[in-house]
Amino acid sequence: MKRNLLTLLLATLCYSLASVAQAFVVSDIRINGLQRISAGNAFTALPINVGDEVDSKKVVAATRQLFRTGYFQDIRMDRDGDVLVITVVERPSISEIEIVGNKAIETEALLDGLSQSGLAEGEIFQQATLEGIQMELQRQYVAQGRYDAKINANVTPQPRNRVSISIDVNEGSVAAISHVNVVGNTVFEQDDLLDLFELKETNWLSFYSSDDKYSREKLSGDLERLRSYYLDRGYLNFNISSTQVSIAPDKQRVFITVNIDEGELYKVAEVKLAGDLIVPEEQMRILLLVKEGQTFSNKVITSTEELISRRLGNEGYTFANVQGIPQPNEEDNTVDVTFFVDPGKRAYVRRISFIGNTKTQDEVLRREMRQMEGAWASTFNIEQSKTRLDRLGFFKEVNVETPSVPGTTDQIDVEYSVEEQASGSVSASVGFSTGSGIILGANVQQNNFLGSGNQVNIGLNTSEFQTVYSFGYLNPYYTVDGVSRGFNVYFRETDYDSTDISNYSADSFGGSVRFGYPINEITRLGFNFGPESLEIKPGSSPAFVVRDFLDKEGDNYLNWKAGISWTRSTLNSGVLPTRGNSNSLSALVAIPGSDVNYYKLNYSGQIFFPMTRSLTLNLKANLGYADAYGDTDIMPFFENYYAGGFGSVRGFADNSLGPQALDSDGDTDSIGGNILVETTAQVLFPLPFIKDQRSLRTVVFIDAGNVFDDDCERSTVIKNCSNVSFSDLRASAGVGLTWITAMGPLSFTLATPLKDESDDDTEVFQFALGQSF
Incomplete structure (x- = not known):
């Protein structure tokens, strides 16, 4: 396709160069062949104006510039005396897009994707764009495990330089997982590790749970759970060295192999606090779930970070940043854990608002608030207010968000969104x-x-x-x-x-x-x-x-x-x-x-x-x-x-x-x-x-x-x-x-x-x- 376009462009340029061999001063410009494209748009894109001196180089540049607009599939430049005559053939417009055969991906979602890529009714048709979209749709179905999916696109010319596009989708079937294997494990049993996986080998419940249908996203989640499982049990250097997904020739069966390197078991040697603690250190140390001599656990570190952040949040430091940094000692397989505390600025509540209470008066919700406007923001008070709204029994669901106030570094708004129910x-x-x-x-x-x-x-x-x-x-x-x-x-x-x-x-x-x-x-x-x-x-x-x-x-x-x-x-x-x-x-x-x-x-x-x-x-x-x-x-x-x-x-x-x-x-x-x-x-x-x-x-x-x-x-x-x-x-x-x-x-x-x-x-x-x- 690219070779044909290049040949056409070269032929057009050669013809244009032959037609305008001698330089001349343009007294007028005439464009022939315009149908849907306005003359104003064409003249705007043309880098030549009346009074300009035109030679072969400017003709080449002008032709390229017009081609870049994407409006034309053929351009020819001629000279009629001192008049520059440009003859164009517009690309066809898309009159209709029809998609048939799709079930796994909704038609609306496909049409939205096509529109964002430039294929929509009324837009100018470009064959290269259509081919790229075919490949993208194919990739989407492969990501769902539909390896035998086929996408066929037919372009039908219609009167008045238009085309209709028909995309025929054969989704095929989702390949079933025949075997999942973890290689390299010596500490934990194979069955225990496979229990962590959302993807399963075909079993008698698969018809309901569909857990034997391969998905790239599900596999990524399974690998992350496997990684967390080892990190939470002391294997700080755990690594997934490779993952192979093999497909049978019939494209109906999938074989998954995960190669891992467990590493050594690490124990906690020392736990330290660093940074600006704000609250007394003895109060902060009570929140440390990580203890000396304990088996290293990434989950315990994360929980400790959350506890310290919430404690600082109760003092108004909503933007506090707490990080637990492990420092391994390879010689004795121990790890020192340091929690760095950056409280940031104390935040204050500018405004408390409620969304979704179409029946319940604002006053009823506001009297349950334990966080006050103008006071420093307390994580405990904000959550306690949410809990009190839940206990009223008026709402199906209560959610709270604390967005920062634009243009400030120490103010937040508290927004409670509720969904009312029969009370x-x-x-x-x-x-x-x-x-x-x-x-x-x-x-x-x-x-x-x-x-x-x-x-x-x-x-x-x-x-x-x-x-x-x-x-x-x-x-x-x-x-x-x-x-x-x-x-x-x-x-x-x-x-x-x-x-x-x-x-x-x-x-x-x-x-x-x-x-x-x-x-x-x-x-x-x-x-x-x-x-x-x-x-x-x-x-x-x-x-x-x-x-x-x-x-x-x-x-x-x-x-x-x-x-x-x-x-x-x-x-x-x-x-x-x-x-x-x-x-x-x-x-x-x-x-x-x-x-x-x-x-x-x-x-x-x-x-x-x-x-x-x-x-x-x-x-x-x-x-x-x-x-x-x-x-x-x-x-x-x-x-x-x-x-x-x-x-x-x-x-x-x-x-x-x-x-x-x-x-x-x-x-x-x-x-x-x-x-x-x-x-x-x-x-x-x-x-x-x-x-x-x-x-x-x-x-x-x-x-x-x-x-x-x-x-x-x-x-x-x-x-x-x-x-x-x-x-x-x-x-x-x-x-x-x-x-x-x-x-x-x-x-x-x-x-x-x-x-x-x-x-x-x-x-x-x-x-x-x-x-x-």
């Missing part, structure tokens, strides 16, 4: 749960009412066993320092007979006011107080325990309840957390002067343990104890604990576990007990084939628990009653899914009992709207 739940006529049946009416709980951060709960509910009218309100920032205040009022009619709990119904009306006081960033104290009016209506055949209590205490009660709670939480999110722990202790007492006197003590806690990059262990416990005091000699049955169902022991029917009482018909009803024990161990895992997991939680779980009573002798008609006994715990195992929808959490479980009794009420499938696990 409440709605139950309406479509509501249903396996524990309550069909839900009619409406129940709206909004934890971020109108973007104010306040919690509002309005309930107008009718279900199979309960009717509730309620209103609740909580302002988490009643005062600027985080004291919360709230109140709630309710009226509740409950028919326990319809759910086979017990043969009685209860009508209650009450309310309470509550306050919360922050002790520190993660701990709060709560107080609540309010009255409750309760009327018990026995059924046609109530349990003897119910009848005995009503005969002694009556069926109408006015109780004044006071409560105190202590909570501590380091969870990373208010909805579907994955890290941290939480603990809560609470006490509720019907104070003297109430119609019945009792108290309830409760503890609930959970903790998350990362197991792998994608698996997390979650342990939970829920304990409760209640008892009567004063004139009330037995615990009121309507304040008993129940177990079974969501939030308890899944796989068992709601409120079905624990002591049961005989009624006058000889049947048994669940009556609950004054001691509650519930525990859960579950592993969180990602759901396959779904990219965005932020609104989903999938778990495999084991639940154990039951309700007990420490005064089973109070009546001879109670069965399945015992004091706390691990042998009487019920247990189940299963899988569960929670999905945060616009109407609130939607949860499903499939469970099977691991330990049950013949008369237990079990349920394999359970689901609920508005409740998560």
Whole structure:
């Protein structure tokens, strides 16, 4: 191709030189053959003007200059008297580009690449550019392991000096890895090293994971992991001497060989600090994870650099640079490690801004900030502010960036970007749960009412066993320092007979006011107080325990309840957390002067343990104890604990576990007990084939628990009653899914009992709207 162009150029020059053999002064210039190119563009590129004297050298230079524009495929210069006549043939323009056969690389991506290289509809066509692009596409497919891919391009002339381009792509197939081998290893087993590789030999899971498909990028990542593995285990001089990737003649099989030189094992001899430490050296040395006599580890050095950088960042030195420099001693295979500290200038925060909060007011986010504008930037305060935004439960994701302020060396901006999610739940006529049946009416709980951060709960509910009218309100920032205040009022009619709990119904009306006081960033104290009016209506055949209590205490009660709670939480999110722990202790007492006197003590806690990059262990416990005091000699049955169902022991029917009482018909009803024990161990895992997991939680779980009573002798008609006994715990195992929808959490479980009794009420499938696990 280049030879043909050179021949054409030489022929054109020879013709032009022959046509303009004698020098002359140009009186006019005429250009023939222009179609799409404007005369102005052509004259601008021409280095000859009217009045210039033209000879053969200037003709050669002018022809070359016009060719360089890329607009023309042929140029001829003639002389008509003193007029310079230029005859051109324009290159064709591209009228259409069609790409067929591509699947691995999207058409849009290919067209964008072609456009950046100068091939696009309306652009001037150049054959050399098209050939270069063919080679580049071929390289892209080879990089994906598609060695038999073929790229064919056809150029079809069209009227008005145009061409259409058709690129036919035969992607072929990705070559499968038949063998991976590491050569030169003596310290670590071959299998241990190959486990580090993302690329695997073809196995029975390869159809799903595609880990046997060769990719240059994946191999580079595998080699880097191999290098890190040795450097983290003391082999400072580890080296990958060569890598061979061989392809079978059929281009369907790949063989990978990695040759390594392990080197010697190095121990740490001395650890030193150098530079401007800013903070006292004894405080800095506490952060040194590298210890004398320890096996050298590049990972430990990197972790130490991060710790020191964060410590300096807490003092405002956001741009601090910390480098751990190893100095090997070849004689005794030891290494001295020196951490050089350059704190740079102390940075100050110019502005804090929020992006993405289309519903939540800026004030709600700003009051969670622990980093202040105008103060020096603290890494801890910036991260703590991010954590507090996560714990609100209003956002799927919170990210923070700290860009430098242009034109300064000591100022940064702090930018929090959030993605909002449903922060409440709605139950309406479509509501249903396996524990309550069909839900009619409406129940709206909004934890971020109108973007104010306040919690509002309005309930107008009718279900199979309960009717509730309620209103609740909580302002988490009643005062600027985080004291919360709230109140709630309710009226509740409950028919326990319809759910086979017990043969009685209860009508209650009450309310309470509550306050919360922050002790520190993660701990709060709560107080609540309010009255409750309760009327018990026995059924046609109530349990003897119910009848005995009503005969002694009556069926109408006015109780004044006071409560105190202590909570501590380091969870990373208010909805579907994955890290941290939480603990809560609470006490509720019907104070003297109430119609019945009792108290309830409760503890609930959970903790998350990362197991792998994608698996997390979650342990939970829920304990409760209640008892009567004063004139009330037995615990009121309507304040008993129940177990079974969501939030308890899944796989068992709601409120079905624990002591049961005989009624006058000889049947048994669940009556609950004054001691509650519930525990859960579950592993969180990602759901396959779904990219965005932020609104989903999938778990495999084991639940154990039951309700007990420490005064089973109070009546001879109670069965399945015992004091706390691990042998009487019920247990189940299963899988569960929670999905945060616009109407609130939607949860499903499939469970099977691991330990049950013949008369237990079990349920394999359970689901609920508005409740998560």
